[in-house]
Amino acid sequence: MMRTSVFALSALSLATAESTLSLRRRLSFEKVAGYAPGSQVTDHCAIDRDQAEIETLLAKKTNEAFSSAKAVYNNGGNSKSYARVTLTPALVGPLAKGARITGKSTDGIEIAGKAYNSYDAGAKEIWVQYATTDIQASYVACQVGSLVESINTEGCFAAEGDFDISGTQYAYTYNIASDNKNGRTIAGFSTEAGQKMRLDCPGCPYTDFTYFYNYYGADDYADEWVNAALDGGSTTFKNGNADFSKYGFDGRVEAVKKGTAYLNIFMYVIREFEDALDDCKRGCMDCNDDPVHAWDEGVCFYTGSIEGKDGLTPDGKLLHQLADKRCADFKTCGLESGELDGTANLNYELFDLFSLGKFQLQTGNCPAARKTTKLVTELMYIPMIQGTLRYAYKVGVLNEGEKAEAEGAAFAAAVLPRIHAANQDAAKTIYENMKVGASNTDHMAVKRAFESVYANLGITCADVGGLWNTATSSYYDGYEPCTDASTGGVIKEEDTTLAVIFGATFGGLFGLALLALCFKRNKEKRGQPVFSPTMYEEEDKPTELH
Known part of the structure; x- marks a missing residue:
């Protein structure tokens, strides 16, 4: 309705x-x-x-499986993936959160990342978050965390190698199985x-x-x-x-x-x-x-x-x-x-x-x-x-x-x-x-x-x-839909508030909106939604890490 x-x-x-x-x-x-x-x-x-x-x-309904499920619940495996690495030498200068970092996979494929946090000069352990894409099927290719059934290391950084951090080369090491973590968990x-x-x-x-x-x-x-x-x-x-x-x-x-x-x-x-x-x-x-x-x-x-x-x-x-x-x-x-x-x-x-x-x-x-x-x-x-x-x-x-x-x-x-x-x-x-x-x-x-x-x-x-x-x-007997106290359907104040979104930026859209309102009311009286959930496409915004 x-x-x-x-x-x-x-x-x-x-x-x-x-x-x-x-x-x-x-x-x-x-x-x-x-x-x-x-x-x-x-x-x-x-x-x-x-x-x-x-x-x-x-x-699987076993104690071991429940323990593994608890680890995934607490530690994740698929969202906000990052590598916890040790640098040699330590950072020569401060590193800002979000700064670009690049390295390579075990197969030599370049992998993009960014600094998970801000770090001071002299830091040796840093977290490098894997860059994500706009395409859901390939959003990231390193999924480890506490996963058991669906681990994917194809796009993880190699166990050792060199990072390019703001134009400076740093050698690093880490453990692919235990040091690939996740910052977002259920x-x-x-x-x-x-x-x-x-x-x-x-x-x-x-x-x-x-x-x-x-x-x-x-x-x-x-x-x-x-x-x-x-x-x-x-x-x-x-x-x-x-x-x-x-x-x-x-x-x-x-x-x-x-x-x-x-x-x-x-x-x-x-x-x-x-x-x-x-x-x-x-x-x-x-x-x-x-x-x-x-x-x-x-x-x-x-x-x-x-x-x-x-x-x-x-x-x-x-x-x-x-x-x-x-x-x-x-x-x-x-x-x-x-x-x-x-x-x-x-x-x-x-x-x-x-x-x-x-x-x-x-x-x-x-x-x-x-x-x-x-x-x-x-x-x-x-x-x-x-x-x-x-x-x-x-x-x-x-x-x-x-x-x-x-x-x-x-x-x-x-x-x-x-x-x-x-x-x-x-x-x-x-x-x-x-x-x-x-x-x-x-x-x-x-x-x-x-x-x-x-x-x-x-x-x-x-x-x-x-x-x-x-x-x-x-x-089912007794479980039919109930009847509201007012069969006419009480319309609440918030349901009748119209989102007036016009101004100089939109110019002549005011008239369009009035016509649209009539169109919308006629549609909804017949129980038809004005918008389908597949109509809109939009913008860009750098990932904010919630």
Whole structure:
């Protein structure tokens, strides 16, 4: 269900405006599931390769495999790769972060890199980050870290050789297997959350992170959940605790792989969008590359690299794929929703908003970008709700076992803090029925609890849909879509705010926008999105290392 008045510009006016912006931005970045980033984020998108490696290892269901999965979770292998090397002689002068460094592979192929940090004269150990490309399939050719199943050393620096650092030659040595590290990890999304989302940012504390901090009583709640599931231990939260000693490998696998994606990565997606707002310079056409880059990172962490340019693969590992999976269960796929396969209606909505938000940031329309971010964040909870409902039914009615119980507990953990902020009694009901080791699951009580807070969450019954029974081609009894209190659909103030992005730079675009508004309203009344998620291409921005 497309929301009324989300967009202020039609495809025509946005394309015209972006052609003006493109006079000083290049249009060569590879699309991410249809979204055209304005900066290079191939390395960021690759975080889903760590998720894939973790899932491959967990599937072996052995203590050794769990230990290996924990190492990948903590140390990574695919994102922000760097070599830790020892120089001979030591640096003769200071080295700035980002300074170009070149060396060669074992096969003599030149490899480009850059200084990971700034270093003083006399430093002997430095970290050299591998340069990344704009093409996802070849973004970097050195993936080691703690990987087990997918190590790639083809593009790593040779074990010894010479670096060219600012025109000076330095001999170096390092161990290819143990000294190729990674600066971006799934664990880091949680262990650094307190500083980046609550304590040390211009917009701190971020609203949604505060929900989770207040509920769980810990900044690193996601990391605690994942480690407890990996170790078969218990969490020590203020609310929402889980004792994974009650599970064998089947339950712990689900708790880990859903925890990494839907607790760690989910919140960091929101963090990147909030970070973009923190950096936004109102009314400035030429100073918003940083917020666009942060916004692009958020889209990457939502989507990942496995989804490809069009986002149609069924093999994705992150939130984009979750939305597509859940829409098939709740009959919310397709441009107009109501379908049982294909792209989730939610993803059509989100990718329209992603493109709109990027444009608002580029043009310095910071207030409009903030409203767009709020809409994005509200929508992102929908698959978590759908997942919890699905497994409440599987456990409560179909009597499925540990695997389903763990999946339900993990989905609930990913949304309970938001429910708790809306209604503590509703959150308690959901937790008591879905928690690890629950003695009973009243699926209808869970459904009613969720439905009681939809309006507060900014979503509707139609957004969530109903649990579909493919065997009978009907909804499961009692799990049909609910009906909102106002069937007319209350339009919130933020949903009606139009992003006015005009001025001298755009000249005659004002008239186009008015025409576009009429066009857009007619389209959306028929339930059709104004923008497809494959329409835009954009700019350049040096990689900022988040």
